[in-house]
Amino acid sequence: MKTSHILLLSRVVVAAIITVTFLQAVEAGGHRATEKRYFLRGRNKSWHSGWYNPDVGRPVPLVVPPTAEFVSEYSWGVPSSRVMPLYQQFRKPYPGAAYVPGSRPLMPTPQHPSDTVQFGVHAIRGPWGSY
Amino acid sequence: MEGRPVVSEGPALGRERTFAGNQTDEMRASHGEKTMSAQRTRFAMIMLLSAVTTAGLFSQTVQANPINGGVEAPVPDVFSNYYYPPIPPGPYPGVGAQLYVSPQPVPARVGHTWVTYPPFMPHEFLYQHRRRYVRCSGAMGMRNVTNAYWW
Numbered sequence: 001m002k003t004s005h006i007l008l009l010s011r012v013v014v015a016a017i018i019t020v021t022f023l024q025a026v027e028a029g030g031h032r033a034t035e036k037r038y039f040l041r042g043r044n045k046s047w048h049s050g051w052y053n054p055d056v057g058r059p060v061p062l063v064v065p066p067t068a069e070f071v072s073e074y075s076w077g078v079p080s081s082r083v084m085p086l087y088q089q090f091r092k093p094y095p096g097a098a099y100v101p102g103s104r105p106l107m108p109t110p111q112h113p114s115d116t117v118q119f120g121v122h123a124i125r126g127p128w129g130s131y
Numbered sequence: 132m133e134g135r136p137v138v139s140e141g142p143a144l145g146r147e148r149t150f151a152g153n154q155t156d157e158m159r160a161s162h163g164e165k166t167m168s169a170q171r172t173r174f175a176m177i178m179l180l181s182a183v184t185t186a187g188l189f190s191q192t193v194q195a196n197p198i199n200g201g202v203e204a205p206v207p208d209v210f211s212n213y214y215y216p217p218i219p220p221g222p223y224p225g226v227g228a229q230l231y232v233s234p235q236p237v238p239a240r241v242g243h244t245w246v247t248y249p250p251f252m253p254h255e256f257l258y259q260h261r262r263r264y265v266r267c268s269g270a271m272g273m274r275n276v277t278n279a280y281w282w
Contacts, residue, residue, distance in 0.1 A: 002170060046226075047215050090254075097227070098217055098228070098229070129260075
């Protein structure tokens with residue numbers, strides 16, 4: 001009787017430890033792990049491509065919800081569509097001037113576009129709130 | 132089969148193969164109170180160990196959640212905009228972008244416009260969430276709490 005009690009208790013303890021460890025592994029990095037990962041991967045990556053919108057004269061940011069994770073882009077040929085991760089997000093601190101010297105010149109939308117990125121409209125996730 | 136102990140051969144051998152070790156019934160009867168106290172002590176130690184282990188593991192989980200999932204946000208600065216920084220020349224060069232047309236980063240002596248009530252900013256309506264704004268008010272340590280829900 002005593003043996004069964006101790007065995008049962010030890011199994012309960014082991015099950016609790018395994019459960020907590022599993023939950024911690026799932027929550028590795030905290031509940032903001034995805035946001036941290038997207039922030040780290042989005043650093044030093046531009047939000048636009050090499051084309052600009054000729055109607056505006058510059059690339060146009062398309063604000064999407066901050067919960068968006070991917071964007072779909074379409075083109076002629078193969079592949080005709082692709083799903084790209086959306087790392088870029090608006091943030092609070094003023095980064096300085098909007099233009100840095102040495103940037104390569106952008107091209108306008110061609111007469112016969114072959115890809116949706118050539119329209120010069122690119123998604124940026126909206127901010128999470130007041131930070 | 133050789134070398135394996137036969138458990139069902141005698142009742143005395145079966146009684147001796149208990150968790151307590153090599154104690155017999157006579158020994159157990161003579162030291163009954165001592166055995167019970169040792170059993171309780173072991174049970175208490177195991178319970179204490181499990182409680183400490185579980186509390187330690189769960190306390191780490193709780194400490195990794197400092198700002199309540201973004202519900203409790205700092206008081207927003209109404210005089211700043213949202214930006215995406217320009218990327219210097221490299222593999223992914225790019226120009227910067229700002230979310231709203233105002234406020235512009237101008238000196239304080241220059242007149243400027245801003246959104247006077249941050250919960251009404253359009254980007255807050257892009258997804259379902261809630262937020263609690265806490266601001267100290269008064270010299271007596273009172274505070275003003277505003278709960279905002281977007282859904």
